Amino acid sequence: MSSFWSWYITILSLANILACVWLIRWTEKKRPGESAAHETTGHSWDGLEEYNKPMPRWWLWLFYISIVFGLIYLALYPGLGSFKGLLGWSQYSAWAEEVESVEERVAPIFSRYAEMPIPELAEHEEAMRTGRRLFGNNCAVCHGADGGGRIGFPNIANNSWQWGGEPEEIRQSILEGRRGNMPALGGALGDDGVEEVAAYVMTLEGRDAPEDLVSQGQERFETQCAACHGPDGTGRQQLGAPDLTDGYWTYGGTLEAIKTSIREGRQGEMPAQEELLGEDRVHLLAAYVYSLSAHERDNEEEEPDSDE
Numbered sequence: 001m002s003s004f005w006s007w008y009i010t011i012l013s014l015a016n017i018l019a020c021v022w023l024i025r026w027t028e029k030k031r032p033g034e035s036a037a038h039e040t041t042g043h044s045w046d047g048l049e050e051y052n053k054p055m056p057r058w059w060l061w062l063f064y065i066s067i068v069f070g071l072i073y074l075a076l077y078p079g080l081g082s083f084k085g086l087l088g089w090s091q092y093s094a095w096a097e098e099v100e101s102v103e104e105r106v107a108p109i110f111s112r113y114a115e116m117p118i119p120e121l122a123e124h125e126e127a128m129r130t131g132r133r134l135f136g137n138n139c140a141v142c143h144g145a146d147g148g149g150r151i152g153f154p155n156i157a158n159n160s161w162q163w164g165g166e167p168e169e170i171r172q173s174i175l176e177g178r179r180g181n182m183p184a185l186g187g188a189l190g191d192d193g194v195e196e197v198a199a200y201v202m203t204l205e206g207r208d209a210p211e212d213l214v215s216q217g218q219e220r221f222e223t224q225c226a227a228c229h230g231p232d233g234t235g236r237q238q239l240g241a242p243d244l245t246d247g248y249w250t251y252g253g254t255l256e257a258i259k260t261s262i263r264e265g266r267q268g269e270m271p272a273q274e275e276l277l278g279e280d281r282v283h284l285l286a287a288y289v290y291s292l293s294a295h296e297r298d299n300e301e302e303e304p305d306s307d308e
């Protein structure tokens with residue numbers, strides 16, 4: 001606010017209050033004497049006459065009290081132009097205090113959860129309800145409300161992990177963030193090379209592709225891709241290089257999408273949450289994410305038995 005408007009508002013507000021004081025005193029002076037108790041104002045409606053009686057004292061005092069209240073209020077709180085008030089109150093400080101008091105109330109809950117191991121916490125119903133809320137507020141924009149992901153944002157509700165699905169690895173993905181780097185290989189491979197290696201990638205997942213392209217592509221894969229995606233294409237979690245054989249595609253599994261991934265590269269970024277949420281909330285979220293894939297994990301563990 002410019003200082004002109006600040007002064008304009010200040011002077012106008014104070015002048016208004018002073019005018020009220022003056023008005024009250026003026027009407028007080030004009031109080032008709034006791035003898036004039038039966039004087040009328042001269043107004044009359046349907047034979048009803050209005051007496052000119054003085055305002056009761058207590059009523060006048062109410063006016064004075066509200067004026068004093070107004071002045072004290074304007075001294076303590078912001079109201080007179082850009083004057084901040086003696087208490088230094090602001091919407092921001094009120095909000096910050098409220099956040100702090102909520103934080104004080106909930107911090108013990110999160111720190112209690114933080115002491116439980118992630119797999120155990122993932123079975124704790126009440127904790128998981130809180131986890132779902134946290135996930136909805138902080139993660140769902142990118143990963144979807146159910147963690148199912150969408151183009152460019154990985155599915156974290158399945159048991160296919162780019163950076164690792166052990167509790168500690170999930171926690172680290174959330175706490176410190178992750179940055180995948182798939183280099184653009186269009187230049188190195190040329191159009192034919194991209195065509196061939198993409199055909200080979202299709203077969204990794206069990207899909208059909210032209211025979212001659214595939215055999216050329218396989219050679220290229222071994223020299224250009226295996227270092228990161230592994231010789232068999234199942235990925236390398238230390239590098240965040242995804243499994244290309246499991247049928248889950250962050251950037252889309254059509255031939256076109258795969259060719260684009262190879263030609264132009266991909267740089268996904270998971271933002272670190274340490275600063276935003278703090279370690280205790282991240283611990284709870286790690287447990288929640290872990291719980292999303294519990295179903296698939298259990299099935300995989302049971303598979304060897306069911307095969308017998």
Ligand code: HEC
Pocket residue numbers: 135138139140141142143152153154155156160161162163164165170173174178179180181240267268269270271273285286289
């Ligand atoms: C701005 C979008 C965005 C938000 C918000 C976000 N993520 Fe992510 N997340 C990503 C991207 C993109 C990746 C993949 C990073 C890569 O390509 O290496 C990822 C990766 C992950 C991974 C690793 C997945 C794997 O397969 O190893 C986990 C776990 C994860 N996110 C959990 C979360 C949780 C929990 C939250 C909420 C606190 C969250 N994310 C919020 C974009 C986001």
Ligand code: HEC
Pocket residue numbers: 179180181182183185197198201220221224225226227228229239240241242244248249250251252258261262266267268269
């Ligand atoms: C330097 C390591 C590196 C090399 C070399 C590399 N990749 Fe990748 N690739 C990655 C990483 C890391 C990602 C994940 C990118 C992200 O998280 O955004 C990825 C992602 C992909 C994807 C997208 C997967 C999805 O889920 O949508 C495809 C397809 C792919 N790579 C194929 C290849 C092929 C084919 C080659 C060889 C021509 C290759 N990559 C070479 C590291 C590599």
